Amino acid sequence: MWAPFVLKAQEVSLSGYLKDAANGEALIGATVYIPGLHQGTVSNAYGFYSLTIPKGQYEMHISYIGYQTLNVRVDASQNRTLDYSLQETSAEIAEVIVRGEAADANVERIEMGMAKLPVKTIQKLPAFMGEVDIIKTIQLLPGIQSGGEASSGLYVRGGGPDENLMILDEAPVYNASHLMGFFSVFNSNAINDIQVYKSGIPAQYGGKASSVIDIRQKDGNSKRFGFDGGIGNLSSRLTLEGPIIKDKWSFLLAGRRTYYDVLGRAVGIDELKDNSLYFYDLNGKSNLVINDKNRIFLSGYMGEDAFELGESLYMRWGNATATARWNHIFGAKLFMNLSAIYSNYDYNLGVPGENADNFDWSSRIRDYNAKLDFTWYPNPRNTVKYGANVIHHNFRPGKVQTKGENSMFSDMELAHYNALESAVYLSNEQEFSERFTVQYGLRLSHFQQIGPGEVNYYEHPDKPDKSEITETVEYEKGDRIGDAFLHLEPRLSMKFTVDNNSSVKASYNRMVQNLHLITNTQSPSPLDIWLPTSTYIEPLLVDQVALGYFRNFARNMWETSVELYYKDMHNVLDYKEGAELFLNNAIETELLHGSGESKGLELLARKTQGQLTGWVAYTWSHTTRTVEGINNGNPYPSSYDRTHDLSVVSNYELNDRWNFAANFVFTTGTPTSFPVAKYTVQGNQLYEYSARNSNRLPSYHRLDLSVNYDFKKNEKRRFKQSINFSVYNVYGRRNAYSITPRANEDNPNQTEFVRLSIIGAPIPSITYNFKF
Numbered sequence: 001m002w003a004p005f006v007l008k009a010q011e012v013s014l015s016g017y018l019k020d021a022a023n024g025e026a027l028i029g030a031t032v033y034i035p036g037l038h039q040g041t042v043s044n045a046y047g048f049y050s051l052t053i054p055k056g057q058y059e060m061h062i063s064y065i066g067y068q069t070l071n072v073r074v075d076a077s078q079n080r081t082l083d084y085s086l087q088e089t090s091a092e093i094a095e096v097i098v099r100g101e102a103a104d105a106n107v108e109r110i111e112m113g114m115a116k117l118p119v120k121t122i123q124k125l126p127a128f129m130g131e132v133d134i135i136k137t138i139q140l141l142p143g144i145q146s147g148g149e150a151s152s153g154l155y156v157r158g159g160g161p162d163e164n165l166m167i168l169d170e171a172p173v174y175n176a177s178h179l180m181g182f183f184s185v186f187n188s189n190a191i192n193d194i195q196v197y198k199s200g201i202p203a204q205y206g207g208k209a210s211s212v213i214d215i216r217q218k219d220g221n222s223k224r225f226g227f228d229g230g231i232g233n234l235s236s237r238l239t240l241e242g243p244i245i246k247d248k249w250s251f252l253l254a255g256r257r258t259y260y261d262v263l264g265r266a267v268g269i270d271e272l273k274d275n276s277l278y279f280y281d282l283n284g285k286s287n288l289v290i291n292d293k294n295r296i297f298l299s300g301y302m303g304e305d306a307f308e309l310g311e312s313l314y315m316r317w318g319n320a321t322a323t324a325r326w327n328h329i330f331g332a333k334l335f336m337n338l339s340a341i342y343s344n345y346d347y348n349l350g351v352p353g354e355n356a357d358n359f360d361w362s363s364r365i366r367d368y369n370a371k372l373d374f375t376w377y378p379n380p381r382n383t384v385k386y387g388a389n390v391i392h393h394n395f396r397p398g399k400v401q402t403k404g405e406n407s408m409f410s411d412m413e414l415a416h417y418n419a420l421e422s423a424v425y426l427s428n429e430q431e432f433s434e435r436f437t438v439q440y441g442l443r444l445s446h447f448q449q450i451g452p453g454e455v456n457y458y459e460h461p462d463k464p465d466k467s468e469i470t471e472t473v474e475y476e477k478g479d480r481i482g483d484a485f486l487h488l489e490p491r492l493s494m495k496f497t498v499d500n501n502s503s504v505k506a507s508y509n510r511m512v513q514n515l516h517l518i519t520n521t522q523s524p525s526p527l528d529i530w531l532p533t534s535t536y537i538e539p540l541l542v543d544q545v546a547l548g549y550f551r552n553f554a555r556n557m558w559e560t561s562v563e564l565y566y567k568d569m570h571n572v573l574d575y576k577e578g579a580e581l582f583l584n585n586a587i588e589t590e591l592l593h594g595s596g597e598s599k600g601l602e603l604l605a606r607k608t609q610g611q612l613t614g615w616v617a618y619t620w621s622h623t624t625r626t627v628e629g630i631n632n633g634n635p636y637p638s639s640y641d642r643t644h645d646l647s648v649v650s651n652y653e654l655n656d657r658w659n660f661a662a663n664f665v666f667t668t669g670t671p672t673s674f675p676v677a678k679y680t681v682q683g684n685q686l687y688e689y690s691a692r693n694s695n696r697l698p699s700y701h702r703l704d705l706s707v708n709y710d711f712k713k714n715e716k717r718r719f720k721q722s723i724n725f726s727v728y729n730v731y732g733r734r735n736a737y738s739i740t741p742r743a744n745e746d747n748p749n750q751t752e753f754v755r756l757s758i759i760g761a762p763i764p765s766i767t768y769n770f771k772f
């Protein structure tokens with residue numbers, strides 16, 4: 001009867017951090033494996049690992065793709081802290097590999113619908129106007145569609161652009177677009193790791209219904225000072241990093257700015273003399289190692305877009321985030337992270353000056369978030385995660401201010417919204433046998449609207465009408481407004497390993513979303529409004545089941561997968577015909593609630609080694625909505641429905657200096673409604689449209705090419721240079737952004753349809769890149 005206790009006493013724990021030997025960056029997802037025990041583990045998001053094993057002497061292998069495997073002899077006679085640094089594989093002996101994880105990770109890890117994107121791969125793909133873009137690369141994965149030309153919005157498995165949790169060092173980013181969607185806010189030079197979840201979403205994530213995009217910034221080089229950057233025909237970027245105290249305290253600073261407006265004025269382009277169009281980004285991070293048990297991280301981001309059209313119009317929008325994190329290790333088995341997070345997104349629209357048409361409209365959403373996460377490694381077969389977080393949301397949907405007494409507009413401000421969102425979660429990844437692993441968890445979310453604020457009450461609350469407001473009640477600071485929303489969110493993932501090269505996976509997750517993007521455009525724009533779940537806006541509930549088969553070939557050179565999914569959606573938002581969403585103090589009267597479903601098939605084939613690498617991704621999907629008051633209550637295609645989506649990505653390393661890359665994308669056109677009848681009333685033409693989304697725009701397709709040349713490839717030289725030539729939209733496809741009817745100028749009785757294309761010609765770019 002004492003055997004279990006004796007065995008327990010004979011176990012020891014090995015733990016520590018895994019790093020890049022050149023710069024001290026954490027290696028996320030690196031493998032620690034003991035062949036003699038057939039036991040191992042992987043490092044977490046901070047490079048930390050913990051492994052409990054019987055006492056003894058063992059060979060231990062530490063590996064990470066793109067790095068030399070480290071084989072060490074370990075004396076496991078007692079609990080030990082062992083940090084290891086891995087050397088990057090030299091170019092002379094390395095094959096070209098486009099992964100940042102174990103070679104068979106897609107088969108062996110329990111997550112499905114999950115992708116890990118190496119930044120080095122992203123930086124070799126064709127660039128748009130000289131800028132490689134993380135979000136546009138994510139759009140090349142199966143199940144993820146673009147919001148269209150000039151959009152960084154994502155439609156993930158039939159979900160809307162507001163249903164994606166984009167976090168930068170744990171801070172949410174509410175609008176990830178620059179220049180009206182041509183670029184994203186994520187500067188690839190400052191990014192270390194990117195993970196995308198479409199299904200089987202772990203319990204520590206919540207708040208959005210469709211996906212998680214977890215982006216981690218670099219910690220900063222703790223070994224030596226360095227810089228890298230690029231100079232392009234539209235923008236330039238520069239990153240500085242280095243040690244403040246070697247191996248103890250590091251920093252990173254990164255900046256990026258477009259300068260089309262500056263160059264335009266310099267060369268005398270008249271249209272730009274009084275106009276501006278630019279964006280900038282600033283990233284910063286500092287990483288302090290206090291001792292073996294404690295680390296502190298401080299990171300932040302600030303970015304802004306500005307568009308000024310002389311004295312006629314201006315628009316400005318931007319994000320700001322800040323994160324402070326403390327890592328602490330209790331013993332050898334319990335890892336803690338405590339985070340304080342700030343996020344702000346605001347935007348302005350107006351007409352400057354003091355003329356009759358002057359005004360300034362502003363809006364914002366601001367979050368304060370406290371988050372506590374634990375990871376417990378009780379034994380090699382179980383990894384337990386648990387934690388809690390609480391967020392205070394402040395919404396200011398709209399405020400109009402004017403100058404002088406001559407303005408045709410009046411000062412006004414929409415009611416503010418405040419809310420508390422909190423959650424606790426618990427999950428365990430349990431290996432029942434060498435072939436069967438289950439990750440099960442539960443998240444309990446709570447959402448409460450609070451004061452200060454005001455609420456309209458209606459004669460018929462289930463169908464609010466602006467003409468039937470019975471009273472408007474104001475609430476003081478801290479008052480509870482309406483009932484709280486409490487939801488259980490179960491999460492379940494399973495993996496059965498068929499053999500060394502293949503596995504079958506299944507997952508189920510429920511996601512609850514309490515923040516809603518109020519927009520009647522197809523993709524996020526700077527002028528969209530964010531509102532919380534409230535008296536009249538129900539939380540979005542999504543249940544998703546998925547099943548997949550994963551198989552590797554030729555010693556993991558080829559990765560293939562087939563995934564099926566089904567999503568059931570409740571309380572989806574849509575809008576009445578002709579809905580007025582701008583500066584509406586009774587916006588709930590324009591909204592409709594309904595249900596939706598999405599189902600699809602995703603195919604992926606990826607080549608990860610050799611001179612030619614890349615992937616082919618295909619998605620078939622069907623997404624519908626059913627909303628009372630639209631299409632006579634019958635199902636209709638969602639605005640985010642894309643029947644077919646194909647991406648082909650290739651990268652060819654000719655030699656140490658020359659690299660060629662190409663992307664091809666094809667997707668079914670966006671659902672829309674075309675006119676079916678026309679009436680002339682007092683000289684004005686009025687159109688009657690077909691049922692909601694019963695037509696489609698023409699299919700979208702595009703080819704991009706790039707060539708990268710490295711000057712004097714020599715791994716021993718610290719200063720490295722390269723030049724990149726890219727062509728976006730090689731064959732000049734005029735993809736339709738919209739098609740609208742209008743009367744023919746010569747014959748007003750004849751109707752013609754006008755196609756609006758954002759880009760209708762090839763766009764070449766050249767960028768000089770450097771690194772020291």
